[in-house]
Amino acid sequence: MSRDGLTKMTKIEVVVRGADVTGVRELIQAAGATGYTSVSGVSGLGHHGYHQGRLLFNEQDALALVITVVSDDAVEPLLAGLRPLLTERSGVMFVTDTYVSRPEYFR
Amino acid sequence: MSRDGLTKMTKIEVVVRGADVTGVRELIQAAGATGYTSVSGVSGLGHHGYHQGRLLFNEQDALALVITVVSDDAVEPLLAGLRPLLTERSGVMFVTDTYVSRPEYFR
Amino acid sequence: MSRDGLTKMTKIEVVVRGADVTGVRELIQAAGATGYTSVSGVSGLGHHGYHQGRLLFNEQDALALVITVVSDDAVEPLLAGLRPLLTERSGVMFVTDTYVSRPEYFR
Numbered sequence: 001m002s003r004d005g006l007t008k009m010t011k012i013e014v015v016v017r018g019a020d021v022t023g024v025r026e027l028i029q030a031a032g033a034t035g036y037t038s039v040s041g042v043s044g045l046g047h048h049g050y051h052q053g054r055l056l057f058n059e060q061d062a063l064a065l066v067i068t069v070v071s072d073d074a075v076e077p078l079l080a081g082l083r084p085l086l087t088e089r090s091g092v093m094f095v096t097d098t099y100v101s102r103p104e105y106f107r
Numbered sequence: 108m109s110r111d112g113l114t115k116m117t118k119i120e121v122v123v124r125g126a127d128v129t130g131v132r133e134l135i136q137a138a139g140a141t142g143y144t145s146v147s148g149v150s151g152l153g154h155h156g157y158h159q160g161r162l163l164f165n166e167q168d169a170l171a172l173v174i175t176v177v178s179d180d181a182v183e184p185l186l187a188g189l190r191p192l193l194t195e196r197s198g199v200m201f202v203t204d205t206y207v208s209r210p211e212y213f214r
Numbered sequence: 215m216s217r218d219g220l221t222k223m224t225k226i227e228v229v230v231r232g233a234d235v236t237g238v239r240e241l242i243q244a245a246g247a248t249g250y251t252s253v254s255g256v257s258g259l260g261h262h263g264y265h266q267g268r269l270l271f272n273e274q275d276a277l278a279l280v281i282t283v284v285s286d287d288a289v290e291p292l293l294a295g296l297r298p299l300l301t302e303r304s305g306v307m308f309v310t311d312t313y314v315s316r317p318e319y320f321r
Contacts, residue, residue: 004290006309015144035306037229037258037279044144065144065174067279069308076111083208092142092213094176095113095206099309101297106306122251151251172251172281183218190315199249199320201283202220202313 006099009106010075014066014082015044016091021064023085028068031078035106036068069098069106113206116213117182121173121189122151123198128171130192135175138185142213143175176205176213220313223320224289228280228296229258230305235278237299242282245292249320250282283312283320 014024021038028036042063070078075095082093100106121131128145135143149170177185182202189200207213228238235252242250256277284292289309296307314320 003309005293009308011308011310035258037256037277039146039253039256039279041148041255042144042146044142063144065146069306079112079208086208092176093208094116094118095110095208096118096203096310101293101300101307101309146253148255149251149253151249170251172253186219186315193315199283200315201223201225202217202315203225203310 003099006101007103009069009071009098009100009103011067011069011096011098012075012078012082012093013096014086014091014093015042015063016066016086016089018062018064020085020089020091021066023089024066024082027078027081027085028066028070031070031081032074033068033070033078033106036066039065039067069100071103071106110206113208114210116176116178116205116207116210118174118176118203118205119182119185119189119200120203121193121198121200122149122170123173123193123196125169125171127192127196127198128173130196131173131189134185134188134192135173135177137188138177139181140175140177140185140213143173146172146174176207178210178213217313220315221317223283223285223312223314223317225281225283225310225312226289226292226296226307227310228300228305228307229256229277230280230300230303232276232278234299234303234305235280237303238280238296241292241295241299242280242284245284245295246288247282247284247292247320250280253279253281283314285317285320 016024042065044063123131149172151170230238256279258277
C-alpha cells in the first residue's frame with residue numbers, strides 16, 4: 001500500500017487488568033516510545049478463560065485497552081518486554097500495521 | 108510483512124447498540140473464538156444515519172465497541188453470523204489484519 | 215490479502231482532547247464520511263509530552279478516541295483537514311487498512 005505523506009509504523013494494542021497498566025506503560029517507555037492511549041473500564045472474556053478454569057477477564061470494568069504506536073525498530077524490544085508480562089499477569093496483545101503523518105512525533 | 112514470532116490473525120471490530128452485545132458475543136463464541144473485549148459507553152453517528160431518517164447511533168452512551176481476534180478459518184463463519192445481525196439491528200463492523208504472539212490463545 | 219465479499223476501506227483513528235471532538239467530527243463529515251464512533255474518557259501521555267515541556271495528554275479523562283472508516287478517495291481530503299487541527303490543538307492520528315462488508319454504508 002502506498003500512502004502519500006504517511007510513514008509506516010506499528011500499532012500495539014494490549015488488553016490487561018487495570019492494575020497492570022502501569023507495568024505496560026513502563027515497558028512502552030523503556031522501548032523508546034513516549035506515548036500511549038489508555039481506555040479503561042473495558043470488559044471482556046479471556047481467550048481460554050473458562051477452559052483454563054481461570055477467569056482471566058471476568059472482572060467487569062477492571063480491564064484496560066492500552067494503545068501505542070511505535071517505529072518499526074522499537075517493536076521487538078517492546079514485544080520482548082510484553083511477552084513475559086502477558087504470560088504472567090494474563091493479557092493479550094495485537095500487533096497491526098498502521099500509518100502516521102508525523103513519525104517524529106512517535107520517537 | 109514479516110513479523111518474527113508472530114502469527115497473522117484477523118481482528119473484527121463491531122459497533123452495535125449495548126443491547127446487542129450479547130448477540131455479538133454469542134456469535135463470536137459460536138464461530139469458535141473464545142475471547143472478546145468490549146468497550147461500552149461509546150457514542151457515534153451512524154453512517155447513513157440521517158439519510159435514512161433512522162438515527163442509528165443517536166443514543167449517547169448506548170453503543171459498544173466489541174473487539175475480537177480470530178484465526179483466519181474462523182473469519183467466514185463469524186462474518187456470516189454478523190451480517191444479518193448488523194443489517195437487522197443496525198451496526199457496523201471492520202475487519203483488519205493483525206498479528207499475535209500466542210495464536211493458540213485465540214482458539 | 216483477499217477477503218471474499220469485503221471491500222478495502224481506510225480506518226482513521228484520532229486521539230484529541232474532548233473539546234476538539236466536534237472539530238474532528240466536522241472534518242469527517244466535510245470529507246464525505248457520514249459516520250464515526252467516539253470513545254470518551256480516554257487517558258494517555260502524548261508522544262513528546264514531557265520532552266516538549268508540554269503535557270499534551272496529561273489531562274485524565276479529557277481525551278477522546280474518534281474512529282471513522284472512509285472509502286479510499288475520502289482519505290486525502292480528511293487527512294488534509296486533520297493535519298492542521300492536530301498540529302494546532304495537539305493530537306495524533308493513525309491510518310490503517312481495513313475491510314468492510316457493506317461499503318455503501320460508509321459513503
